[in-house]
Amino acid sequence: MESQTAKTIGGYFQLTLEQGKEYYPDLIKLNTSRNALEYVLIIRGYTKVYLPYYTCEVMLEPIVRLNIQYQFYSINKELEPIFDFEIGPTECLLYTNYFGLKQDTVKWLRENVDNLIIDNAQAFFSKPLPGIDTFYSCRKFFGVPDGAYLQIDTDERLVLEKDSSANRVGHLTSSIDHGIEHSYADFLENEAKLKDNDIKSMSYLTQALLCNVNYKESKNKRIENFKFLNDNLFLANELAVDFPDEVPAMVYPLLVSKKGIKAKLIEKKIFVPTFWPNVLKWTTDDMYEYKLTKRTVYLPVDQRYGLDDMAYMVDVLKKII
Structure with a gap:
């Protein structure tokens, strides 16, 4: 990583970070x-x-x-x-x-x-x-x-x-x-x-x-977590998308018709985003994008979590879907 100034010797310690590599160093x-x-x-x-x-x-x-x-x-x-x-x-x-x-x-x-x-x-x-x-x-x-x-x-x-x-x-x-x-x-x-x-x-x-991120671990965790959720939830998922194998996805998108799922998850401290509220203003309720925004639950699969966390989410969902 490039240095912002001439090197300083001595003084207080800066935030301690590993001197690793970026995932896209050439972009x-x-x-x-x-x-x-x-x-x-x-x-x-x-x-x-x-x-x-x-x-x-x-x-x-x-x-x-x-x-x-x-x-x-x-x-x-x-x-x-x-x-x-x-x-x-x-x-x-x-x-x-x-x-x-x-x-x-x-x-x-x-x-x-x-x-x-x-x-x-x-x-x-x-x-x-x-x-x-x-x-x-x-x-x-x-x-x-x-x-x-x-x-x-x-x-x-x-x-x-x-x-x-x-x-x-x-x-x-x-x-x-x-x-x-x-x-x-x-x-x-x-x-x-x-x-x-x-x-x-x-x-x-x-x-x-x-430069401090463990990209290999982050990628593998996402792949593992996504696969677990899909294995357990694909029958309930109305999203008509073929999920590729071994995908380090951002989230697991679960499209369901039942209302109130997000609120019930939040009650259990499972915080899920909405992608994206503005779509509801741009579209009408007969458009597919409107349905996606209203009905899709975006479950976290990222590197902060393991299979125990995925199993907990599946257990909660199966009780409310």
């Missing part, structure tokens, strides 16, 4: 994934973006800031684009590799769509395909305050200021002493700090933290 290091998208849009000069209804509203930030036209598209029950539009020569398609499960679709799109941008914010361990502009979000998978990686198939680069993350780690350090619940308000405050930030290079702190 462009940026502060957020939405800014990685902005980076691509600036370099490519696209005049219009086709993006899915089923995505986070922050993806609109760079598009609106750059005053670029955009149009939403629908996805089918396999979470793949419904092509009822044509992409012009100066336009692009943004596709989300949902939960890290849609790498085969990414490969198909690479062969059939020009001007493709892949959002791998939910697919950290899915390696970028050669020649395809692809970006990642680090904090979706690891305990870091920010950070993104970008592959872009051009030698052109933007000259960027270095970001600073020292004022964004409060929720991470506080949660160690006081727990996730106590620090949730700090987490929301940090998320707000990332809104409408300028494109900057990844901070030294975030890069140091990413």
